[in-house]
Amino acid sequence: MSNGEEISCTTAIEKASASLTRFPLIPVRGIPLMSCIAENWDNIWAFRPDPSDLLIATYPKAGTTWTQEIVDLLLHNGDAEACKRAPTPIRSPFLEIKFPPPMSSGLDLLTKMDPPRIIKTHLPFQLVPTGFWENKCKTIYVARNAKDNLVSYYHFDCMNLTQPEPGPWEGYIHKFMRGELAWGSWYDHVKGFWEERKKRNILYLFYEDMKENPRHEVERIMRYLDLSLSDEVIRNIVELTSFKKMKENPMANYSFIPAPVFDPSISPFMRKGEVGDWENHFTPEQSKMFDEDYEKQMKGSNMPFRSKI
Numbered sequence: 001m002s003n004g005e006e007i008s009c010t011t012a013i014e015k016a017s018a019s020l021t022r023f024p025l026i027p028v029r030g031i032p033l034m035s036c037i038a039e040n041w042d043n044i045w046a047f048r049p050d051p052s053d054l055l056i057a058t059y060p061k062a063g064t065t066w067t068q069e070i071v072d073l074l075l076h077n078g079d080a081e082a083c084k085r086a087p088t089p090i091r092s093p094f095l096e097i098k099f100p101p102p103m104s105s106g107l108d109l110l111t112k113m114d115p116p117r118i119i120k121t122h123l124p125f126q127l128v129p130t131g132f133w134e135n136k137c138k139t140i141y142v143a144r145n146a147k148d149n150l151v152s153y154y155h156f157d158c159m160n161l162t163q164p165e166p167g168p169w170e171g172y173i174h175k176f177m178r179g180e181l182a183w184g185s186w187y188d189h190v191k192g193f194w195e196e197r198k199k200r201n202i203l204y205l206f207y208e209d210m211k212e213n214p215r216h217e218v219e220r221i222m223r224y225l226d227l228s229l230s231d232e233v234i235r236n237i238v239e240l241t242s243f244k245k246m247k248e249n250p251m252a253n254y255s256f257i258p259a260p261v262f263d264p265s266i267s268p269f270m271r272k273g274e275v276g277d278w279e280n281h282f283t284p285e286q287s288k289m290f291d292e293d294y295e296k297q298m299k300g301s302n303m304p305f306r307s308k309i
């Protein structure tokens with residue numbers, strides 16, 4: 001997308017912002033989804049990907065944008081300029097999102113693009129349109145430890161006018177634990193894709209591993225995509241997808257979404273990008289209560305989450 005198209009995208013959001021609201025949640029097969037998504041559910045469920053399409057699936061705030069940027073750069077041999085052709089959600093549409101016109105929905109954008117496309121979703125495994133599995137589409141899932149994921153989601157819900165009102169922090173922790181936030185239970189989400197990862201050839205990544213050794217994880221993604229790039233290109237991709245570089249990149253930092261839809265004075269989209277920030281938010285009592293509940297909800301799953309590195 002040219003600069004002109006980016007401006008028109010921003011203008012569309014500005015025009016639509018009068019009708020943008022904190023969308024209430026409506027359950028779809030038991031999963032709370034924003035009403036704008038739930039009301040379009042039949043069209044989303046009917047989506048048929050091409051076998052060459054790639055799906056990037058995450059629970060919200062687990063590192064989706066980071067992974068989208070890595071994948072786009074890998075597919076463009078590390079060409080930074082090519083990956084500045086448009087903001088992230090235009091380069092890599094968000095399957096289920098649908099805001100009021102004149103904003104394009106994820107499905108509108110996908111229809112206008114030729115495969116192979118990089119498609120983002122936050123849908124839990126059981127709500128991903130079955131065509132992805134029937135067509136054996138490659139899928140990258142990124143999971144982030146529950147406490148940091150929750151902290152990030154809280155800040156996002158504060159600054160994003162379209163998400164449900166987060167309410168006070170203490171109550172928000174309970175909503176997260178009960179699976180009442182948009183896209184449902186974090187626990188079921190991460191476990192759902194984990195259980196399917198071998199059967200569906202899903203590349204399952206952890207945010208903490210990406211932070212600890214980004215080069216290693218970028219190379220894993222590269223191999224999964226059947227690519228073989230030079231050392232120098234890989235090094236460059238790691239650099240371009242560092243938190244600092246992406247925060248400064250207007251095509252990756254969501255700054256094209258005008259306030260008040262995303263209000264950066266409350267919290268920037270690219271907020272901290274760290275592992276362990278939860279320690280600055282949870283009181284010792286909240287942490288204990290959360291951990292006890294976590295043990296019950298994750299019992300038997302054996303997933304290698306790390307809330308510190």
Ligand code: A3P
Pocket residue numbers: 058059060061062063064065066148151152153155241242243244246269270271272273274277
């Ligand atoms: P924080 O709120 O903890 O800073 P998503 O893209 O799924 O919405 O996730 C957003 C979270 O990923 C935010 O976390 C954001 O700062 C972080 N993030 C985005 N790009 C990153 C990068 N290159 N490195 C580390 N974290 C990144």
